[in-house]
Amino acid sequence: MDNDLNSVKTKRAGRGYHHGALRQALIEAAEAVIAERGVDGFSLRETARRAGVSPAAPAHHFGDARGLLTALATEAFRRFGDSLAAADVGETRTERLRSQGMAYVRFALAERAKFDLMWRYGLVDGDDPDLREAGRRAFAVLDEAARGRSERKTDSLDPAVAPSIASWSMVHGFARLALDGAFGTAPGDAERAADQLLPLVLRHLDV
Template identity: 70%
Template structure:
């Protein structure tokens, strides 16, 4: 144990104070993008960051801790994408626009998108994670049910869950190649087919 801690201190000397954590997160993003969730490892993260194998555990506790940090940041960016996608002249147009933003995020960040919903691999009690994931749903919920959402039980949120289910399912199908695997085919489906699918929602 002492040797591990000493190696962490040695490996951290090349980083300014507070810079190792973001460096590890950046390396972890690279591993996740290349290997996917199931091929992710702390050791490879450490190797790409140029630190000892003990360094990631020293900062994040274990693999779940690091994946939770990655998922938290992914949810923050996802929420930003949903907010930016909320454009249009009326509520229906705004829902369609936000739905397209949802799918575009999934297509642009497939590994992160996969991780976000792999709840067994993340710590759902982590406060930062809960805040980021809740914000993302709230952005969608307020658009579907209205700005003055007060009830947060599943029954009251059913219209939002229905919209979420359709858009998330569409994103998953797009990632799996159902709408084509050629350049831009999935993106085109999100632009043209998804709005037609959303017309079947009674919201």
């Protein structure tokens, strides 16, 4: 009886995480799971096991699998936005868009599982305010390059943002084609396409 009780206490204690650290540990464990198994292979139980806590522990922080995946997607969008912002260089619109386009595709190839999750709206809570803000911020970086820093920020469905949507569609489409194996499925094929072909594709942003 004492051994059973000690086992339960150990599972509840996990690795001695405090409240905030456990939340982040679960996000990191979820990231490892989808990196290994893909988004469709995500398991809340496996995430808890890797974090060293009981299967019920994630519910205290995220409610359910959807909540945890939403938190992971939010972090991914924040990192994505940081990548685009860091690539926002150049004197002209074309230079800025080309630089961001390369950063966009390189992020997708380097963070394949998280990039996939970011656009799987059926698996995350699209109304989550943190997720929405992270997504809006990433789009705003691209929108400023496409339309100019002085342009009024507006909704992504406003016809005024058509130049931004065109640029977004081009780079996202290239990233998706690369990830799906359109440029080859051998190791390094997608990266070589990004290095050799994408700069030529991005020239069409001039029009």
